[in-house]
Amino acid sequence: MLNSLHYLVLLYSIGAHNVFGAGITFILEPRDTTVSPGMSVVLNCKAELRMPSGNKPAQIKWKNLIDGEVTRPAAANGSLILSKLFSSEDAREVEQFQCIASVDNVGTAVSRVASVRRSVAPEFLQQPGNITSYEGQIAQFPCLASPNLHARVSWLKNKRPFIMAEAQESRMIILPSGTLEIEYVESSDSGVYQCNVSIPGSSRLSDEAYLTVNSPTDLSGHTVPPTFVSKPQNLQVGEGETLTLDCAANGVPRPSITWLKDGLDIDLE
Numbered sequence: 305m306l307n308s309l310h311y312l313v314l315l316y317s318i319g320a321h322n323v324f325g326a327g328i329t330f331i332l333e334p335r336d337t338t339v340s341p342g343m344s345v346v347l348n349c350k351a352e353l354r355m356p357s358g359n360k361p362a363q364i365k366w367k368n369l370i371d372g373e374v375t376r377p378a379a380a381n382g383s384l385i386l387s388k389l390f391s392s393e394d395a396r397e398v399e400q401f402q403c404i405a406s407v408d409n410v411g412t413a414v415s416r417v418a419s420v421r422r423s424v425a426p427e428f429l430q431q432p433g434n435i436t437s438y439e440g441q442i443a444q445f446p447c448l449a450s451p452n453l454h455a456r457v458s459w460l461k462n463k464r465p466f467i468m469a470e471a472q473e474s475r476m477i478i479l480p481s482g483t484l485e486i487e488y489v490e491s492s493d494s495g496v497y498q499c500n501v502s503i504p505g506s507s508r509l510s511d512e513a514y515l516t517v518n519s520p521t522d523l524s525g526h527t528v529p530p531t532f533v534s535k536p537q538n539l540q541v542g543e544g545e546t547l548t549l550d551c552a553a554n555g556v557p558r559p560s561i562t563w564l565k566d567g568l569d570i571d572l573e
C-alpha cells in the first residue's frame with residue numbers, strides 16, 4: 305500500500321515538470337559584485353532539469369534588467385562576461401542582470417537578480433577609537449566601511465602591517481565584520497592601531513586608535529559585573545548576503561555570551 309502511494313506521487317511529479325516547466329534547478333546563480341570603472345566582471349549561471357531518468361542542462365540567456373536587453377552568453381559555460389564596465393562618463397552606478405534558464409518543451413526559470421555596482425573609494429561607517437583595557441581582558445577595535453561591506457580589511461600596528469598568522473598565540477583575530485579582536489590583552493599589545501579598508505583599485509586608512517593596557521587591580525575574591533566591549537547594531541543586508549553581528553564583554557569571572565532572536569534563544573550548534 306505504502307509503495308503504490310509512493311509510485312503515484314512520483315508519476316504526478318514527472319507530469320508536473322512536463323506540463324508547468326517546474327523542476328529546472330539552478331546549480332549556480334549570479335552574485336552581487338562591485339567593479340572599478342573599466343574593469344571586467346564575470347557572472348556565472350548554470351541550471352538543469354532534474355528528472356528521474358537523468359539531468360538535462362538548461363540553455364542560458366541573460367537579461368539586463370535596466371535596458372531590458374536579452375543576450376546569449378559568449379562563454380560556452382553560460383557565464384556572462386562584461387568587459388570595460390562603467391568606463392564611460394555617463395555610465396550608471398549600477399547594472400542589474402538576471403539569468404534565464406530554459407529547456408525546450410519544458411519551460412523557463414529565472415535566477416536571482418545580480419547587481420553589479422561601480423566601486424568608489426571606501427568611506428568609513430565606523431572607525432576604531434582609543435581603548436583602555438586591563439591585562440587579561442578582551443579589546444575590540446571596530447572597522448566598518450561603505451559602499452560595500454565586502455571591502456577587505458587589514459590592520460596596522462604602530463604604522464606597520466600586522467600579519468595575523470604571526471599574531472601571538474592567535475589571541476588576535478579579524479572578525480568577519482572587520483573588527484580586530486584581541487583576547488587576553490597583554491601589556492605588549494599597547495600601541496597605535498589603524499585599519500586599512502581596500503577594494504580593488506583603492507584603499508583608505510582609518511584614524512589612529514590607541515590601546516592602553518593597565519595591569520589588573522587585585523580582584524581575587526571579587527566579582528565584576530559584565531560590561532559590553534561591543535554590541536550588535538542595526539544592519540541592512542540583501543537577500544543571500546551574510547550578516548555578522550558582534551558581541552563581546554568583560555567581567556570577573558569571564559562572562560559567557562548567548563544570543564536571542566525575537567526574544568528566544570538561538571541554538572548556535
Ligand SMILES: *[C@@H]1O[C@H](CO)[C@@H](O)[C@H](O)[C@H]1NC(C)=O
Nearest residue numbers: 332346348379380381382383
Ligand atoms: C566560464 O567561463 C568563463 C570564461 O572562460 C570563466 O571566466 C568563468 O570562470 C567560467 N565559469 C565557471 C563557473 O567555471
Ligand SMILES: *[C@@H]1O[C@H](CO)[C@@H](O)[C@H](O)[C@H]1NC(C)=O
Nearest residue numbers: 433434435511512513514515
Ligand atoms: C587617543 O589617544 C591619543 C594618545 O593618547 C590622543 O593623542 C588622541 O587625542 C586620542 N584620541 C581621541 C579621539 O580621544
Ligand SMILES: *[C@@H]1O[C@H](CO)[C@@H](O)[C@H](O)[C@H]1NC(C)=O
Nearest residue numbers: 458465500501502507508509
Ligand atoms: C592597504 O591595503 C591595500 C590593499 O591590500 C594596499 O595596497 C595598501 O598598501 C595598504 N596600505 C597600507 C598603508 O598598508
